[in-house]
Amino acid sequence: MDSQGFREAAATAIDDIASYYDNLDDRDVVSTVEPGYLRKLLPSEAPVEGEAWTDIHKDMEGKILPGITHWQHPGFHAFFPCATSYPSLLGELYSAALPAAAFNWICSPAVTELETIVLDWLAKVLGLPECYLSTGPTRGGGVIQGSASEAVLVAMVAARDKYLRETVPLDQFPEGSEAREDAIAHKRSKMVALATSATHSSTKKASIISAVRFHTIPVHADTGYSLTGPVLAKTLAELRARGLEPFFMTATLGTTDTCAVDDFAGIVSTLKSDPVHPAGTPGELWVHIDAAYAGSALVLPSVQEQVTISLIENFHSFNMNMHKWLLTNFDASCLFVRDRNWFIQALTINQAVYGNKASEGGLVTDYREWMIPLGRRFRSLKIWFVLRSYGVKGLQEYISRTLKLGEEFADSLKSRPDLFEILTGPSFTLTVFRVAGKEQGKSEEELNALTKAVCEKINASGRMWVTSTVLDGMFAIRLMTGVSTTEKEHVDRSWKILVEAAEEVLKA
Ligand code: PLP
Numbered sequence: 001m002d003s004q005g006f007r008e009a010a011a012t013a014i015d016d017i018a019s020y021y022d023n024l025d026d027r028d029v030v031s032t033v034e035p036g037y038l039r040k041l042l043p044s045e046a047p048v049e050g051e052a053w054t055d056i057h058k059d060m061e062g063k064i065l066p067g068i069t070h071w072q073h074p075g076f077h078a079f080f081p082c083a084t085s086y087p088s089l090l091g092e093l094y095s096a097a098l099p100a101a102a103f104n105w106i107c108s109p110a111v112t113e114l115e116t117i118v119l120d121w122l123a124k125v126l127g128l129p130e131c132y133l134s135t136g137p138t139r140g141g142g143v144i145q146g147s148a149s150e151a152v153l154v155a156m157v158a159a160r161d162k163y164l165r166e167t168v169p170l171d172q173f174p175e176g177s178e179a180r181e182d183a184i185a186h187k188r189s190k191m192v193a194l195a196t197s198a199t200h201s202s203t204k205k206a207s208i209i210s211a212v213r214f215h216t217i218p219v220h221a222d223t224g225y226s227l228t229g230p231v232l233a234k235t236l237a238e239l240r241a242r243g244l245e246p247f248f249m250t251a252t253l254g255t256t257d258t259c260a261v262d263d264f265a266g267i268v269s270t271l272k273s274d275p276v277h278p279a280g281t282p283g284e285l286w287v288h289i290d291a292a293y294a295g296s297a298l299v300l301p302s303v304q305e306q307v308t309i310s311l312i313e314n315f316h317s318f319n320m321n322m323h324k325w326l327l328t329n330f331d332a333s334c335l336f337v338r339d340r341n342w343f344i345q346a347l348t349i350n351q352a353v354y355g356n357k358a359s360e361g362g363l364v365t366d367y368r369e370w371m372i373p374l375g376r377r378f379r380s381l382k383i384w385f386v387l388r389s390y391g392v393k394g395l396q397e398y399i400s401r402t403l404k405l406g407e408e409f410a411d412s413l414k415s416r417p418d419l420f421e422i423l424t425g426p427s428f429t430l431t432v433f434r435v436a437g438k439e440q441g442k443s444e445e446e447l448n449a450l451t452k453a454v455c456e457k458i459n460a461s462g463r464m465w466v467t468s469t470v471l472d473g474m475f476a477i478r479l480m481t482g483v484s485t486t487e488k489e490h491v492d493r494s495w496k497i498l499v500e501a502a503e504e505v506l507k508a
Contacts, residue, residue, distance in 0.1 A: 405487075
């Protein structure tokens with residue numbers, strides 16, 4: 001394809017994409033293809049001769065789109081959103097046009113510098129304390145990761161390194177000696193990462209990859225599925241009594257099941273008065289804040305205040321995914337750290353081939369030292385385009401609008417206590433509920449079966465999609481309203497489908 005061919009093909013592609021969004025509501029939300037559908041439609045070998053764009057283009061609608069579940073559909077209420085917007089799509093287009101494995105500053109200075117600048121912008125928009133800015137007092141800063149899972153892994157590896165440096169008397173052992181390796185291995189065998197039963201599974205996965213122990217702190221309805229200071233204090237004492245050494249914990253702002261927020265104030269006060277490694281002293285517990293979804297709501301000063309975001313100056317790292325709820329395409333997982341040296345010390349491996357004058361001069365950031373992969377895409381462009389196109393006000397309006405939809409949906413649920421019982425929320429647009437009937441003497445098993453039947457029925461409508469969870473043994477439906485195409489009329493339509501489904505299931 002030459003540049004003229006590209007101009008023509010790109011024009012059809014852009015037209016297609018715009019029409020796709022204009023007519024999204026005409027499609028069913030969830031793909032209905034059978035497993036293996038695509039193998040039946042595609043040849044078993046790659047073509048020997050190149051094909052015309054017109055033929056390739058035709059197959060997008062005919063073969064690929066039937067197998068797409070439409071995460072931008074206004075009836076998409078499942079999981080959390082997977083964001084996009086036109087400015088973000090344009091950022092992706094330019095990024096694709098300027099490929100560079102920009103692992104060192106010199107590999108494309110704009111890639112690194114724009115990332116540092118837009119993450120500082122974002123940190124300010126979200127109200128993060130100054131220590132998370134690249135220009136802040138503690139040499140902190142932000143870096144774009146591929147996912148919240150990668151972010152927690154980077155944080156855990158840095159925390160593991162920091163803990164070992166602070167608690168193993170390395171100066172007593174000669175560099176490279178077996179005794180030094182043994183001392184480190186012995187310490188590592190006792191190190192334990194913490195999370196609650198509501199924390200996303202990525203923390204457990206990070207502990208598997210980091211080869212450290214993992215401990216789950218159970219949380220239940222009595223604390224709104226959040227971690228409190230006293231529960232943390234008790235857990236630390238119990239683990240230490242077993243000879244284990246807690247070194248890392250993920251606290252969550254917006255858990256996956258219910259969008260619960262852990263008690264930051266309680267955690268800070270527990271860690272400040274920790275009898276073994278008080279916060280701020282060697283061996284302190286590294287606290288990583290996972291705000292993958294709900295972090296986007298911090299664009300609203302009222303939310304910053306509500307979740308006491310200023311307290312995270314006491315923690316070590318913070319992550320939110322713009323690609324969930326802030327109008328930016330996957331992948332835009334923004335990880336902030338209070339001291340960039342924690343990442344750099346843990347993740348820098350120098351190899352002659354990557355040496356260059358700029359890096360050696362020490363005046364530049366080389367983001368390969370802040371992450372697991374070496375090569376990295378120009379991901380900050382789409383963030384820059386989004387922040388500039390919407391402005392802070394535009395982002396605030398969007399988040400407020402989706403929050404309001406979530407509240408209106410919860411109000412509808414409350415208006416029918418004969419049909420529904422809210423278990424949690426609305427929290428960051430998410431309400432978790434089940435079919436009512438406890439008062440009428442229905443057993444937990446019956447309620448679970450009825451709720452499951454309603455869930456299946458509404459999803460079979462094709463007009464909406466919800467996902468479910470299990471809270472303390474209760475099967476529950478999760479419904480969120482964060483997708484950018486969702487308007488009041490769509491939430492009203494989903495409500496109507498839900499009521500009809502519940503009435504039918506209960507009648508049957
Ligand atoms: N953390 C929370 C709270 C989540 O809800 C999710 C996914 O929904 C993740 C982490 C994992 O996100 P990612 O797909 O970016 O790894």
